[in-house]
Amino acid sequence: MTALTLTNVNKSFGKIHVLKDINIQIEEGEFAVFVGPSGCGKSTLLRVIAGLEDASSGEIQIGEDVVNLTPPSKRGIAMVFQSYALYPHLNVRKNMSLALKQEKQPKDVIEQRVAEASRMLDLEDYLDRYPSELSGGQRQRVAIGRAIVRHPKIFLFDEPLSNLDAALRMNTRIEIAGLHSQLAASMIYVTHDQTEAMTLADKIVVLRDGRVEQVGSPMELYNNPANQFVAGFLGSPAMNFFPAGVVGEGGNLTIGVRPEDLRLADDGALSVTVNHVEKLGGDTNVIAHAGDQRITARLFGQHDIAAGQQLQFGYDSARAYRFDDAGHRVR
């Protein structure tokens, strides 16, 4: 069954058209990640789904119901904010139980759900603390706990990890993935970080300038990007782009090759000058340029390459992507 259906959703703030004809379907139990650069409208889209903003036009359907006119608290959603947004005057227990109290749930249900959520998130020892007495990671778990206790149809996460440091981010990411399989709930997760998108998602929705660029599973998008934007956005290091002329091909096309698809080859078509080498042990990243084009290659194993060196890179033509002037994929 579908958990969420957006049909031709538009949103304008005055004259600024932020969301443009968004059509998305999310299945029940699916982990969907909305990814795109900052300012592309991800948070706005999430707020429209949550009911915190009204869509200017279009239809929002959660489960079977069209919810355009339903207030946020009645939509069966729960949201985790980037800034945690815990109630500063309530302790952890009350932060988590407030929504249930508003729903007039019986006391024992509230208690049981808070206990369940705090066990899942290892918050049992902190229930009587106030948000100001918690670390960033703990606050984030409380924010997640506040969402869990509601047993929502859809979880909404707005860049939940961006305020955490790198180590904590990785742990929390794994924890969120664990929660998803444990709760088997539909989740929508917004991020500008393609690594989070690739690692968490069942389905990625790539957004740019308020438009859906492509929808698909991480590997579908990685192996089969519909356009140059998606190709360049997913994958790290990012895909290399250079005009076809650089490798002696005709046509006004741009060629894209992923860094890991480049290999050292004496007869390779791409001659580059090395700028910098990152030796990671298992991998060697070569940052180089061919004319004005920056080229990054990710070579397996250890290589003795120094800055200033001239190299020839070759690639399998079947693993190269071709894009026209407008950035559309040419097959």
Add this chain to the structure above:
Amino acid sequence: MNKARTNPLNTAAMHGALILYTLIALFPVFVILINSFKTRKAIFREPLAMPDADSFSLIGYQTVMKQGDFFLYFQNSMIVTVASLFFVLLFGAMAAFALSEYRFKGNMLMGLYLALGIMIPIRIGTVAILEMMVATGLVNSLWALILVYTAQGLPLAVFILSEFMRQVSDDLKNAGRIDGLSEYTIFFKLVLPLVRPAMATVAVFNMIPIWNDLWFPLILAPSEEVKTLTLGSQVFIGQFVTDWNAVLSALSMAILPVLALYVIFSRQLIRGITSGAVK
């Protein structure tokens, strides 16, 4: 920690400056206070001397107590000040919340219109206000003063509070909405506590002018039973003779309630600043 703050020399200089300023600010109050306990002759002979066995006298306080209904004046001033502050803060905060939180047509214009009142003194409208009060039968009532002071305080209150409310995290308010809190609960329970320092600032800014005002009590509520303290004290200041003992005693006593209010608000101010420690 800031380096300048830990340097003992800087600390000493900073405290020195603050102490000096405190002394300068408190000096007039101190002079009023000591002279209120002296005989009339001693006040004029040596205004800066402390009261001693010879010059000590409570005559000023006795006159004040005997004259008129001094406690009634006190009470009137207190009612007017507290009620006005209450309404200024309540309506000011509500208007500020609406202006900062909701997008509607004319939001900007409304904000400008409300801010305009900061620049135009309300006394310009005294005649019209008096006419209105007569028409509504509110002259010689405390309500006349409360309404006028509320109107007088609102522009600045809306201006300051809306600036502060814009800074309250949208996420927090949205979290409340998703959890099913009403807009009223969000306003009273989430937003107001976070702008408490600003509320205290507004209260302190408004309190002193209201407490000390002579103009509107004189025009709108001069009758005996609604006189405020400032107006009541005027009986001691004559065109030819002024009963300085009584004036100084009345002033000394008038300081106390404002001081008490100030302590309450400044405590809020500090508590507000430290409770905002949550991101």
